Amino acid sequence: MACSATIQPLLNFELSHSHQPKRPYSLPLCSFIKKPRLSPKHFFSQSKDYTKINIFSSPSLFSRQKPGSHVAAQSDYSSGEEAESLLPDSAYQEPFSWSSVILPFLFPALGGLLFGYDIGATSGATISLQSPELSGTTWFNLSAIQLGLVVSGSLYGALLGSLLVYPVADSLGRRRELLIAALLYVLGGVLTAFAPGLSVLLVGRLLYGLGIGLAMHGAPLYIAETCPSQIRGTLISLKELFIVLGILLGYFVGSFQINAVGGWRYMYGCSAPVALLMGLGMWSLPPSPRWLILRAVQGKGSLQELKEKAILALSKLRGRAPGDEASEKQIEDTLISVKSAYMEQESEGNILEVFQGPSLKAFIIGGGLVLFQQITGQPSVLYYAGPILQSAGFSAAADATRLSVVVGLFKLLMTWIAVAKVDDLGRRPLLIGGVGGIALSLFLLCAYYKFLGEFPYVAVAALLLYVGCYQANIFWAHQLADGV
Secondary structure (H helix, E strand, O other): OOOOOOOOOOOOOEEEHHHOOOOOOOOOOOOOOOOOOOOHHHOOEEOOOEEEOOOOOOOOOOOOOOOOOOOOOOOOOOOOOOOOOOOHHHHOOOOOOHHHHHHHHHHHHHHHHHHHHHHHHHHHHHHHHHOOOOOOOOOOOOOHHHHHHHHHHHHHHHHHHHHHHHHHHHHHOHHHHHHHHHHHHHHHHHHHHOOOOHHHHHHHHHHHHHHHHHHHHHHHHHHHHHOOHHHHHHHHHHHHHHHHHHHHHHHHHHHHHOOOOOHHHHHHHOHHHHHHHHHHHHHHOOOOHHHHHHHHHOOOOOHHHHHHHHHHHHHHHHOOOOOOHHHHHHHHHHHHHHHHHHHHHHHOOOHHHHHOHHHHHHHHHHHHHHHHHHHOOHHHHHHOHHHHHHHOOOOOHHHHHHHHHHHHHHHHHHHHHHHHHHHHHOHHHHHHHHHHHHHHHHHHHHHHHHOOOOOHHHHHHHHHHHHHHHHHHHHHHHHOOOOO
């Protein structure tokens, strides 16, 4: 989705040595936040086949950076010997216990689950809301435009939320951002569930969407900045999995409530308790230690006071005694790292560099992949899964919603396959195979509506193929940049 957007490292580029630029350059466009921008010269690590550049995050919060760890170009790319990685994350593997990681991951990830839940719930709600018998309203006879506004109201809100949070993200901090997102989720869910008319319903959808925009921005940042560096990528991928679980949960609730009068109210209202849990959980968690250090470096408060708060926050996140020596050492190292990054940001270029030279090519390819990923219409297929299945011959609302659950299960399965096989199969083959499958599925769906109307299972098979190929394809949008 656009807001999940958000969401994983969209600009985690792997550059073949044959395409390596003559001089290092910076890409200041990584996400809709203002954060220290680092030159790739700090992040090169050579291996047998390629050079990897991680431009999603600045040096790790919880790693000890070796002084003067700048990387010189390796002359022999085919020797078969892996060069020593100079990434701070590989220089120091922080000991941790999984029990101390669960809650700082779980509560932000609920923001992604609520995003996915809205997609799944809307699929069933569109059927319930328009039914004369099941809607429980006198305004069930919605026009296509009105129904489209109900469905896309949360997406408009998510877009607006993403734009609004950009200039204030560093001032708010990740924790406050997620607290506000949880509040908007609760307000949006409750207002939608108890809407007396279409206008109030649309306002509720917009508020819920604002929560999506903030959550999809703040959640990956909080997880990345608070988790141990060696499991950061795993947890970010699991956060994406929570979105798919949310979609499946929305389909399940829709299938259970589809025969209830006013069932669409229950479908939307069930998000409120989960959002409340998310808010209470985030309230119990400390601010991101790295964000506190960043505020200190930016001169937004007393250096000593913010440093002490960062030490206490890290100690709490790791389940250690307050102000322990290990946390203090890690914060000291992080302070040096962030200071260096911030000074480099002040002395180097501006955002216009994205539209110049090699950076422009990377921007066009990375942005184009994400753009065309959305233009294929996959979000709409998930939102309208129930009505599509109804039009495919499963006219009973209960049958359509049950088949929607099958779509959700298949999407979850393909997510696991994509996570497990993306490194083995490679990004480019997944991209080519996924696009081919999407094209075939759209052709089959078109053929059903034009020529094969008496074979409803063609539409079901096309829908499953479409969702599966898209899900297998989604990780290239976050990771593929070979040859840029």
